[in-house]
Amino acid sequence: MLDQRLLQPVWWEENEQGVYVGLIDQTLLPQQTKHLRLTSEVEVAEAIRALRVRGAPAIGAAAAFGLVLGLARQVRERGETLGLVEAREQLQAIGALLTTTRPTAVNLAWAIKRLLRCVDENFALVRNAQELQRVLLAEARAIVQEDHDACERMGELGAALLAEGDTVLTHCNAGALATMGIGTALAPIYVAHNAGKRVHVLVDETRPLLQGSRLTAWELQRAGVPLTLITDNMAGSFMRQGRVQAVFVGADCIAANGDVANKIGTYSVAVLASVHQIPFYVVAPTSTFDLSLSSGEQIPVEQRKPEEVTSVRGSIIAPEGVNVTNPAFDVTPHQYITALITEKGIFRAPYEALLRNVW
Numbered sequence: 001m002l003d004q005r006l007l008q009p010v011w012w013e014e015n016e017q018g019v020y021v022g023l024i025d026q027t028l029l030p031q032q033t034k035h036l037r038l039t040s041e042v043e044v045a046e047a048i049r050a051l052r053v054r055g056a057p058a059i060g061a062a063a064a065f066g067l068v069l070g071l072a073r074q075v076r077e078r079g080e081t082l083g084l085v086e087a088r089e090q091l092q093a094i095g096a097l098l099t100t101t102r103p104t105a106v107n108l109a110w111a112i113k114r115l116l117r118c119v120d121e122n123f124a125l126v127r128n129a130q131e132l133q134r135v136l137l138a139e140a141r142a143i144v145q146e147d148h149d150a151c152e153r154m155g156e157l158g159a160a161l162l163a164e165g166d167t168v169l170t171h172c173n174a175g176a177l178a179t180m181g182i183g184t185a186l187a188p189i190y191v192a193h194n195a196g197k198r199v200h201v202l203v204d205e206t207r208p209l210l211q212g213s214r215l216t217a218w219e220l221q222r223a224g225v226p227l228t229l230i231t232d233n234m235a236g237s238f239m240r241q242g243r244v245q246a247v248f249v250g251a252d253c254i255a256a257n258g259d260v261a262n263k264i265g266t267y268s269v270a271v272l273a274s275v276h277q278i279p280f281y282v283v284a285p286t287s288t289f290d291l292s293l294s295s296g297e298q299i300p301v302e303q304r305k306p307e308e309v310t311s312v313r314g315s316i317i318a319p320e321g322v323n324v325t326n327p328a329f330d331v332t333p334h335q336y337i338t339a340l341i342t343e344k345g346i347f348r349a350p351y352e353a354l355l356r357n358v359w
């Protein structure tokens with residue numbers, strides 16, 4: 001069995017020739033496992049926009065490394081002539097560029113803000129831009145480590161909710177490819193599986209970009225976890241037949257009242273689960289919460305290109321010129337959510353007071 005813990009969607013690389021942000025190009029999976037070496041913040045922004053790296057926590061890590069990469073490039077080109085004031089201005093501009101790439105994933109803006117705060121806190125303590133770069137790289141690595149640890153903890157907490165022989169339905173990819181650890185929604189499944197519990201996963205293919213069939217099916221198969229791939233419109237029928245015991249999904253943004261934005265189609269799964277009295281769990285680290293948003297109504301939903309709906313991997317499947325809409329996410333109201341599983345514990349409704357008390 002291959003160890004899913006070896007899957008890293010994004011990493012920092014340094015050698016005599018230069019500094020890079022490394023990525024697995026997820027647009028090419030599962031046919032090709034191609035590693036990319038990005039050399040500028042513009043390439044990192046393009047990779048995030050194009051979903052070469054995707055999944056809220058992985059996007060956060062990529063953006064953090066992207067900021068450091070932008071500064072490192074300037075330090076290499078300019079050497080001593082790059083002053084600290086100018087370095088801070090450049091970092092703010094890079095942060096603004098990266099923040100616009102994907103508006104729903106909270107971890108992206110959260111990671112950038114955290115690095116820019118680190119710049120302010122260390123501004124008077126460092127002697128030059130090179131020292132600032134070292135401090136920022138350490139902060140980016142701390143984000144990676146914290147996400148890794150959060151995944152382990154969510155896995156342990158969530159695995160306790162799974163019984164021997166359970167079938168779990170999941171939507172999109174909230175696994176190792178989407179995080180810096182063993183995933184969010186898939187973490188309980190990996191922990192249960194590795195402990196010898198028999199669990200089976202029903203994987204929604206997840207139109208339009210097929211993160212379920214291309215990524216979740218690939219990483220579960222690679223890890224030896226039993227799975228069955230279904231199309232999105234099969235979920236209700238499987239639930240009605242009593243073939244689903246729990247739903248586990250990830251999140252891109254969680255508002256203060258517990259409403260959750262996740263991959264388009266999640267809402268339909270939540271309503272179906274509620275009708276069939278199947279527990280619906282959202283698994284996400286606290287870095288995915290935005291408590292400044294009082295409800296899901298305020299979550300910005302990313303709109304993507306119509307071509308993602310009218311074609312599948314280059315093959316056209318709709319008439320030319322057809323009217324299309326392509327929201328990347330939907331919002332599931334908290335009433336449909338059995339519990340939120342975070343690294344700080346499991347929360348059940350009413351969420352608002354509980355969440356505010358914890359952090």
Ligand SMILES: CSC[C@@H](O)[C@@H](O)C(=O)COP(=O)(O)O
Binds near residue numbers: 051054
């Ligand atoms: C741990 S990842 C959580 C979410 O980011 C995930 O469920 C999801 O919807 C990803 O969407 P994507 O558009 O592929 O970035």
